[in-house]
Amino acid sequence: MSTHFEGSTFCIHTFGCQMNKHDSERVAGMLEGLGSLPVASIEEADIVVFLTCCVREAADTRLYGQVASMKNIAVREGSPFDKRYIAVGGCIGQRDGEKLTEQLPHLDVVFGTHNLGSLPGLLSSAIENRRQAVEVLAEGTEFSSALPADREHTWAAWLPITVGCNNFCSYCIVPYVRGREKSRPLEDIAEEARRYGEAGVKEITLLGQNVNSYGRDLYGEPRFADVLDAVDASGVERLRFATSHPKDLTDEVIARFGTLRSLMPALHLPVQSGSNRILAAMNRRYTREHYLGLIEKLRAVVPDIALSTDIIVGFPGETEEDFMETYRLVEEVGYGQVFTFIYSKREGTPAAAMEDDTPREVIQERFDRLVDLVQRKAWEANQGELDTIVPVLIEGVSKRDELVLAGKSPKNQTVHAPVPAGLRPEDLIGTIVPVAIDEARTWYLSGTVVDA
CATH class of the missing domain: 3.40.50.12160 (Methylthiotransferase, N-terminal domain)
Known part of the structure; x- marks a missing residue:
């Protein structure tokens, strides 16, 4: 054939x-x-x-x-x-x-x-x-960025800076299927960012299993702050990154939130658990106290920075007190968004061999309690946007109404606004427009486009 x-x-x-x-x-x-x-x-x-x-x-x-x-x-x-x-x-x-x-x-x-x-x-x-x-190869020699692409959006681009992971968290299969961490040369990243800037891309998201350790394999020390500087210099209007491991988040990177024009005031910083005992069992290599110290430093630079995180409920051996340490951490930090997961055993990881006799209904009840708290704190976080004007990158229209625009704020909040009279949605998709916020819900903001 x-x-x-x-x-x-x-x-x-x-x-x-x-x-x-x-x-x-x-x-x-x-x-x-x-x-x-x-x-x-x-x-x-x-x-x-x-x-x-x-x-x-x-x-x-x-x-x-x-x-x-x-x-x-x-x-x-x-x-x-x-x-x-x-x-x-x-x-x-x-x-x-x-x-x-x-x-x-x-x-x-x-x-x-x-x-x-x-x-x-x-x-x-x-x-x-x-x-x-x-x-299926045991390891690769090139980044997939070298391949031709059909980007989903002309105004947004993913930009991988590392592949693989060296952390070996005890619950995670990623290092076994993505391989050991490899960093792209800084010059290659800067050149790709420059091309995106010249092409009119509005937002670049840097990607890696742990972007904070970028460059350790190439340069002997992490140089993620240098990556942020280089991409900011491309002229792109918005810069984000994921994912960020707390153990490698440096003061230099934190400082960039206060100095770089394009770096958005939002950070996804997975904590996974608020219990030091469980963090050690997860092989996360930081403590609750270290994590909260990072939050304090971030808020000293950007007081209203939007924080999101990942949390696993029901890790093997988690007690009620371990769970409550996580619950209290969420209360203290006040995340705008939390991705909550019930622990899922992955064969081939150290955690898969850990014994746990906690009944499923107990884990589910803890999970439900945490979700209720997460929703309350997210609602509280969004109230601070009421009666403000927020620059919104319009990504499309609402799934419920094609005459309502949908986009993202600098803090990565979803924002809805009716299409202004005399305009079509396609006139605004891919542009950044000011929206006056008059409603703040748990998972989105609503308002009206002004000066469009």
């Missing part, structure tokens, strides 16, 4: 972190370069690519369910192929490799986190040879 992709269609399903979202843009760029066209649904697609996450068990279940269900979906009329080709990449591809093809015999291609660029060749091989193609 011909490996010519002209006339074919593809769709990409992306699970998990921002790095996977960045990789999905690279996959789209490669497939479009082959002559394939993007479509919105599996039913319309001749090629379906899953970029997967294996941080939590639910992601495995979701992937296996979706791939299995595709056996019953007919090939679209007009397809150049006599079957639909299915590819799985990302962390589950890296972790399971050949095993995926055994468990999902109608799967055609498996690739890992280190060989994104192999996808076109693997697809061609599967089509031409009519058999499954699998390639």
Whole structure:
């Protein structure tokens, strides 16, 4: 069968972190370069690519369910192929490799986190040879940023600065599937940021499993503050980054929140637990006191900085007092957003071997208590925006009303505002507009565009 992709269609399903979202843009760029066209649904697609996450068990279940269900979906009329080709990449591809093809015999291609660029060749091989193609490398030599891309938005860009992770938190599978940490040369990052600035990109988000340790492998010491300086110099209007490990957040980086024009007053700083005993069991390598000291330093530089975090409830051996240490930390910090998770055992991690006899209903009750607190603190945090004018990067329209704009504030809050009279949504999408805030809810702000 011909490996010519002209006339074919593809769709990409992306699970998990921002790095996977960045990789999905690279996959789209490669497939479009082959002559394939993007479509919105599996039913319309001749090629379906899953970029997967294996941080939590639910992601495995979701992937296996979706791939299995595709056996019953007919090939679209007009397809150049006599079957639909299915590819799985990302962390589950890296972790399971050949095993995926055994468990999902109608799967055609498996690739890992280190060989994104192999996808076109693997697809061609599967089509031409009519058999499954699998390639999972132990480590990679290039960043996926070198591949062609079809960015989701012209006004926003992901910019990876590191891949992999050296932290080995006891609950986390990421170092095993993403590999050891590798940093891009500073000059490459600065050049990519410069190109984005010249292309009119409004917002750059720097990516890495731990951006704060950037450069340790290349330069012998972390140089993340230098990265922030270089990207700020590109002229981009908004700069964000994720994810930030507390043990490596330096005073130099904290100071940049007060000196860099483009660095937004928002920081995602995962704490995971407020108990020193549980933090030690998680191998997080900082204490509650150290973490709260970082919050104090950040607020000394930017008093109203918006803080978000990740928290795991039900880590093996967590007692009621351990949980209450976390609860009290959330009360003290007053996060604008908290991503809460019930612990999910990941085979191959040290925590998977830890004994825990805490009943599931006890863990669920603690989780529900924490969620109630998180919602109350988020509502309180948003009240400070009432009767202010906030610059909002318009990203699209509300899912409920196409005449209501939706965007992000500098603090990464979702903001809604009616489309001004005489304008269309597309006139404002990708621009930064001032919005007078007259309503503050738990998860969003509402107002009116002024001086549009």
